[in-house]
Amino acid sequence: MQNNHIQFLKLAFEEAILAERGGTYPIGAVIVDSEGNVISRGRNRVFTEIDCTAHAEVDAIRQASHVLLDITNRKFNKNDFTLYTTCEPCPMCTCTILLSGIKQVVWAADDDEYGAIRRMKEGPHFLSLFNTIQYIASPCLELENKQRKMLKEWNIRRGIIHKEWEEKIKT
Numbered sequence: 001m002q003n004n005h006i007q008f009l010k011l012a013f014e015e016a017i018l019a020e021r022g023g024t025y026p027i028g029a030v031i032v033d034s035e036g037n038v039i040s041r042g043r044n045r046v047f048t049e050i051d052c053t054a055h056a057e058v059d060a061i062r063q064a065s066h067v068l069l070d071i072t073n074r075k076f077n078k079n080d081f082t083l084y085t086t087c088e089p090c091p092m093c094t095c096t097i098l099l100s101g102i103k104q105v106v107w108a109a110d111d112d113e114y115g116a117i118r119r120m121k122e123g124p125h126f127l128s129l130f131n132t133i134q135y136i137a138s139p140c141l142e143l144e145n146k147q148r149k150m151l152k153e154w155n156i157r158r159g160i161i162h163k164e165w166e167e168k169i170k171t
């Protein structure tokens, strides 16, 4: 299996080289299913497509979405997908990975500055970044309940019953 990891990391490096030639961050990624099939390849496109969110991992996830998603049933496919990337994923990519159904991440190089998976698994981090933004959470009960109702009904339509989107009562 260790050899397979290295083989797939080398595919990710092919993408990193393409990114580098294009004049953007030299980072590449591939997604592989549990049978070892490569289902997508992605690379950084931040400066080539003028898109701050175009990181290699997000690019690979976008291109794999036809496999990650079960379109018919409006759910996520269950498969032990692995994402290989040349560099430890940043906070944005880490969260995208968490929300895409990917179960394993392998990277070639640790990123001690922006790498997020190791630190986020340990606890609250990136406080210096969080200190630069403010948030206003649910200022209007009517709008909050509107969103809750829409999500609850969306789940019911696809056969999922959760309690989490019940209407909030004013306290």
Ligand SMILES: [Zn+2]
Pocket (backbone or CB within 6 Å): 055, 056, 057, 089, 090, 091, 092, 093, 094
């Ligand atoms: Zn990223």
